[in-house]
Amino acid sequence: MKYMNIIFLTLLISLMSCSEPEQPKANEISYSNSFSIPLGGNTYQIAGQEMVGLDQNGISSWTSDQTVLGVFFKSSGTENVDLNLIIETQEGNSEIEVSIGDQKQKVQLSNGVSGLVKVGNFKIPVGYTAIELNALTKTGANFAKIRSINIEHNGEINAHYVKDNEDNNFYWGRRGPSVHLGYTTPDNQNIKWFYNEMTIPAGEDPIGSYFMANGFAEGYFGIQVNSATERRVLFSVWSPYVTDNPNEIPEDERILVLKKGAEVYTGEFGNEGSGGQSYLVYNWSAGTTYKFLNSVEPDGKGNTIYTGYFYAPEVGEWQIISRFQRPKTNTWYKRPHSFLENFNTRTGHIGRKVFYDNQWVRNIEGEWTELTEARFTGDPIASSGFRMDYAGGSKDGKFYLQNCGFFTPHTPLSSMHLRSPNNQTPVIDFEALETLGVEITAPETIAELDKSAWEIVEFSSEETSGEGATGRAKDIIDGKLDTYWHSQWTGTAAQYPHSFTLDFHATPNIKGFVFHQRDGSRKIKDYKIYGSNDFTSWSPISSGSLLNSAGQQVVTLNEPINIRYIKFEALNAHDGQDFAALAEMGAF
Incomplete structure (x- = not known):
C-alpha cells in the first residue's frame, strides 16, 4: 500500500505540472514578415587595424577584439523588430555586442552552435541604419563567422x-553606387574640345575615389x-575590341600612345573594358579647383586621336x-559627361562629393558653347535600389555629385538639372598646347x-x-x-615583407626581369x-619600385649575371595594406 501511495502522488504531481500550457512571455512579439541581409555585400570594417576576412559568404575570419563591423541597410523605420544572426558552426565560446545607435545587446555564442541565433528587440529609425558588431571575448580563433542578419x-x-x-x-555593392552627369550639347555640331573645372570639398576624398571630370564615348579623364x-591624374581610352583582358586585344585594335x-x-588597363591608360602621379589637394581640357578628332585614316x-x-x-590613337574609329567628341565612383570595396561606407563648374565645348569652327x-x-x-546613398544635380550655381556614406535623401535618377551661366569663356593658347x-x-x-x-621552391x-582557383x-x-x-x-x-624563391634548374644568363602586376588590388610597390648559386649565400642584384599598373614592367640589370636561384622580396604595397599579389614574373 505504501508503494501505491507513492506511485499515486508521482502521477498527480506529473499531471499538475502538465495541466497548464506554457504562456508566451509578456515582452515577446509575434511577427508576420522577415528579411535577411547578406553580410557579403553589406558589411564594412569601421574600426581596427587587423583586417577581417570578408567574402561572398559573409565574415570568414574575425580574430581581433579591436575590430568593429558595420552592416548597413535603409528602411522606412519601425518601432519593434527582432534581430537574429545566421552563423557558421561556432568554434569555441565567444561574446559579441550588437548595437543600433544607443541600443545594445550582448550575445553569447557557444561552441558548436550554428544557424539562427537570437539577439533581441530593436527600434529601427527612418533612413539608413548601421548595425554595429563589436568583439568582446572568445576562447577560439574567431569571434564568429556570420553569414547574414535576419x-x-x-x-x-x-x-x-x-x-x-x-x-x-x-563586389559592386560594397564599392557603392556610381553616379553620372551627362551634359546637354548643341545639336548638329562637330565638337572637338571639352573644358571642365572640378573642386573636391575638403574631407570628401577618401581612398578609392575616382572624380571623373571629362568623359567621352570612348574613355574618361579625371583624378583619383x-x-x-x-x-593620380588619369586619362584612358578604351579599345574598340571588347574584352576585360588587355592581352586578348588584337594588334590592329590596340590603343597606341603618340x-x-x-x-x-602609359600602359594598358583591364577589368572594366580594356584599352590604353596614362596617369601622372600628382598630389592634388581637396579644396583646390583643377581644370581639364581634352580633344577628340578623327585623323582621316580610319583612326581617332584623343588628347588630355x-x-x-x-x-x-x-x-x-x-595623346592616344584609337584604330577603327572615326568620330568627333560624343557624350561629354562626368562621374563619381569608388573603386575600393573597403571604403564604400565613406562619403565623397565633387563640384563641377564652367563646362564648355568648342566645335571645329572654333566656337565655344x-x-x-x-x-x-x-x-x-543605384537603379536596382540596392544602394540609395547617392545625389547629384545643381547646388550653389554648380553641378555636383555625391555617393556612399549611407546618407539621405537621394536624388531621383534620370532627373534633369540646370545651373546658371557663368559667361566665362575659357582662354586657351591651342598653339602652345601642341608644343607640350x-x-x-x-x-x-x-x-x-x-x-x-x-620551379617556386620557397615562399613566405x-x-x-x-x-578560388588561384x-x-x-x-x-x-x-x-x-x-x-x-x-x-x-x-x-x-x-x-612577402617573398618567394625561384629555381631555374640551370644557370641562365640573365639580363633583366619582366613583371606583370595583378590586374586588381594589392600591387607591390618596393x-x-x-x-x-648554392641556396645558401645570397647577394643583392636589384632593387626598386614597380608601377601601380597591370601592364608589362621591365627591370634591366646593371650587368648580366649567370644565376640559378632568385629570391624576390616585396617590401610594401601601393595601397598601403599588408597584402601582396603578383601575376607573372619572367626573365630575359
Whole structure:
C-alpha cells in the first residue's frame, strides 16, 4: 500500500505540472514578415587595424577584439523588430555586442552552435541604419563567422540593401553606387574640345575615389585617390575590341600612345573594358579647383586621336597627360559627361562629393558653347535600389555629385538639372598646347626565357582558399596573366615583407626581369631581388619600385649575371595594406 501511495502522488504531481500550457512571455512579439541581409555585400570594417576576412559568404575570419563591423541597410523605420544572426558552426565560446545607435545587446555564442541565433528587440529609425558588431571575448580563433542578419518585423518597412550576388553584386555593392552627369550639347555640331573645372570639398576624398571630370564615348579623364600616399591624374581610352583582358586585344585594335607628358606612365588597363591608360602621379589637394581640357578628332585614316591636358594652379600652366590613337574609329567628341565612383570595396561606407563648374565645348569652327544642363544617372547598384546613398544635380550655381556614406535623401535618377551661366569663356593658347609632351616610339619587344623547367621552391605565404582557383605561389610562373600569387589573408593575414624563391634548374644568363602586376588590388610597390648559386649565400642584384599598373614592367640589370636561384622580396604595397599579389614574373 505504501508503494501505491507513492506511485499515486508521482502521477498527480506529473499531471499538475502538465495541466497548464506554457504562456508566451509578456515582452515577446509575434511577427508576420522577415528579411535577411547578406553580410557579403553589406558589411564594412569601421574600426581596427587587423583586417577581417570578408567574402561572398559573409565574415570568414574575425580574430581581433579591436575590430568593429558595420552592416548597413535603409528602411522606412519601425518601432519593434527582432534581430537574429545566421552563423557558421561556432568554434569555441565567444561574446559579441550588437548595437543600433544607443541600443545594445550582448550575445553569447557557444561552441558548436550554428544557424539562427537570437539577439533581441530593436527600434529601427527612418533612413539608413548601421548595425554595429563589436568583439568582446572568445576562447577560439574567431569571434564568429556570420553569414547574414535576419530581421523579423510587422508591416512594410521598404528595406534597401544588396540582396544577392548575381552579376557579382556584392563586389559592386560594397564599392557603392556610381553616379553620372551627362551634359546637354548643341545639336548638329562637330565638337572637338571639352573644358571642365572640378573642386573636391575638403574631407570628401577618401581612398578609392575616382572624380571623373571629362568623359567621352570612348574613355574618361579625371583624378583619383589611390592610397594614403598616392594620387593620380588619369586619362584612358578604351579599345574598340571588347574584352576585360588587355592581352586578348588584337594588334590592329590596340590603343597606341603618340605623345605623353613628363613623368606620365602609359600602359594598358583591364577589368572594366580594356584599352590604353596614362596617369601622372600628382598630389592634388581637396579644396583646390583643377581644370581639364581634352580633344577628340578623327585623323582621316580610319583612326581617332584623343588628347588630355591638365591644369593645376600649383603649377600655373597646362600639362599634357597623353595623346592616344584609337584604330577603327572615326568620330568627333560624343557624350561629354562626368562621374563619381569608388573603386575600393573597403571604403564604400565613406562619403565623397565633387563640384563641377564652367563646362564648355568648342566645335571645329572654333566656337565655344557653355553647357548648363545635365541629366543625373546611376549605375545598376543605384537603379536596382540596392544602394540609395547617392545625389547629384545643381547646388550653389554648380553641378555636383555625391555617393556612399549611407546618407539621405537621394536624388531621383534620370532627373534633369540646370545651373546658371557663368559667361566665362575659357582662354586657351591651342598653339602652345601642341608644343607640350614628347613623341612616343613603339616599345622594344622582349624575348623572355622559357619557363617550363622553372620551379617556386620557397615562399613566405600563399592564399590557398580565399582567391578560388588561384593565389598560389606557383601561379607566378604559369604564363597566365589571369592567375596570380597572393599572400595569405584568410585566418591570420601574413605581414610584409612577402617573398618567394625561384629555381631555374640551370644557370641562365640573365639580363633583366619582366613583371606583370595583378590586374586588381594589392600591387607591390618596393622590392629587392637576391641571387644565389648554392641556396645558401645570397647577394643583392636589384632593387626598386614597380608601377601601380597591370601592364608589362621591365627591370634591366646593371650587368648580366649567370644565376640559378632568385629570391624576390616585396617590401610594401601601393595601397598601403599588408597584402601582396603578383601575376607573372619572367626573365630575359
